[in-house]
Amino acid sequence: MLEIKNLKAGIEGKQILNGLDLTINPGEVHAIMGPNGSGKSTLANVLAGRPKYEVTGGTVTFEGKDLLELPTEERAREGVFLAMQYPVEIPGVNNIYFLKAALNAMRKHHGQEELDAMEFLQLAREKMKVVELDESFMNRGVNEGFSGGEKKRNEIFQMAVLDPKLAILDETDSGLDIDALRIVAEGVNALRSEHHSVLVITHYQRLLRYLIPDFVHVLANGRIVKSGGKELAEELEQKGYDWIEQEVEVA
């Protein structure tokens, strides 16, 4: 589904990813862990096409297409979703109107009939229950006045409605209390299927207790330096990241 080869990228002339390789197959949940500054968020932003990030080398193929060639909205329509680390507030843009426009843009892209207001509301209500967001959130501005936890739950709500093939969670767990963490994990677990893949980017192992990954990768200095199963996350939690860095230096 997603194949990243020798990806080199950075921002403002500073290279952060130094030849990253990663392959994600349909149905797999991958976790990328790593210390601050290792390039975790850069990877997420490059995949979503955030402006100012520059790719200087390597390739990213998503379902056979050159992902890096596509503008941000095309990536979204092809099924790549980024749950942002810092969801921005957009006062004046109605939450539910925006999401309906997004879903219909996606459906149109795939030659499907657009949903009318009633059909959409029904879908939205169903998905809201999963993330335990109150219906009053629907008619507020996008993320306007939401608490940190509400913003993250709104990301997961959007993900649930848009039903992406590949969901990338960029530190969605940071700053969440245990209840919100559980809700976020349930939202992601509900998406899991043999056709859906998830890339969880995190600093801590907390979220991975609820969201069991198939693979765990350690990112250091812009490269994946170690990969393993879910037990690697536990090991990192206990031992920190220093031993990995030492191991890499020795090698």
Added chain:
Amino acid sequence: MSVAVTTTLRERAAETFEKLGWPTTRLEEWRYTNLAPLQKIQWRTGDPACPDRQDCLSATLAGRATLELIFINGQLFETTGSAGSALKETINIADWERNAMVALNTANAQDGAKLEIPAGTVVDGFIHLLFVGKGDGVWSHPRNVIVVGANAQVTIVETYVGSGSYFTNSVTEIVAHESAVVDHYKIECESLTAYHVGNVYIRQECGANVTSRTIALGGALARNETHVVLNGEGAAVALDGLFVGTGSQHLDNRTVIDHVQPHCESVELYKGVLDQNARGVFDGLIIVRPGAVKTVSKQTNRNLLLSETAIVDSKPNLEIHNNDVKCNHGSTIGQIDEEQLFYLRSRGLDADEARSLLIFAFASEIVDRMKIEPVREQVRRALFRQMPERLPERRGETR
């Protein structure tokens, strides 16, 4: 609806205009707006021609007002419904002695609403004054006078539309007596080849509460002035403004709020959106007189520039003559927020649609607090027409 401007006043105003001449950019309050192109034209009074119903009605609130007056090229064409009563007294609060364009209007004043809302009367719904400009080289000088009696309440909507390169030079005078409540809308959607100079003069007595909103979307050149005198204790005024320009439109907004008496409050928010080569001006002056203690005043101007070549000149201005006041003012000029744009696109909206949504969101702060749904709807539709890319899903859909 006879003309309330007397012959002698016309003559004196004509002399005054002769003396003052057309405003030039040498005058501080006309620094950014040049009326020279208008002076070269031999303007004539237009025919009270039948309006193109299809043309103007689609952009109006037709049939939804308690009282609607339709004026074509400055002349009354049709009256539907009723509200208030005909004005008996002569009112002159617009400053024809110093404001040249008011003098020009006074000298040539045509039809307009001349209404009195008796004390204690609450007018249901709204009064709609629709001014249609038609033809080239035609000017009109509408003159509205509305007196709102003590404890009376009324909503007045002025809409300016048309086709051709005509020139509208309007004056609206509103007197709000003790504790009157007035909600005033001026929606300027003139033809993109037309000129519009409009002066709104408002005088408020004790405890009168006035909201006046100026929406400037049309015109090759539009200058909207609002002058408010807070003439009685405890009067409160809110001025909202929204100007959205594209192409080479020039949209100038000037407001003067004069705090004469104590305990008055003024809140002002003007928002500008300028695209392509459009130019916008906000020139807001707040005067607090020596006796106007306990004044509370807030003036804000926010602007969104959508192109490298769009220009906005923002000139917020406070003139305070006593120490017992709470006043602040500020202005900002910015571009579309890249983070917000990325967020919308990352969910699948294309760049044009995302931009339109953000522009609309910026404007909606002014639109959403309009109290009358048909007016909000009319302004939203007019805004859509100004957007780089229309939002197909929003057409005909209210929420």
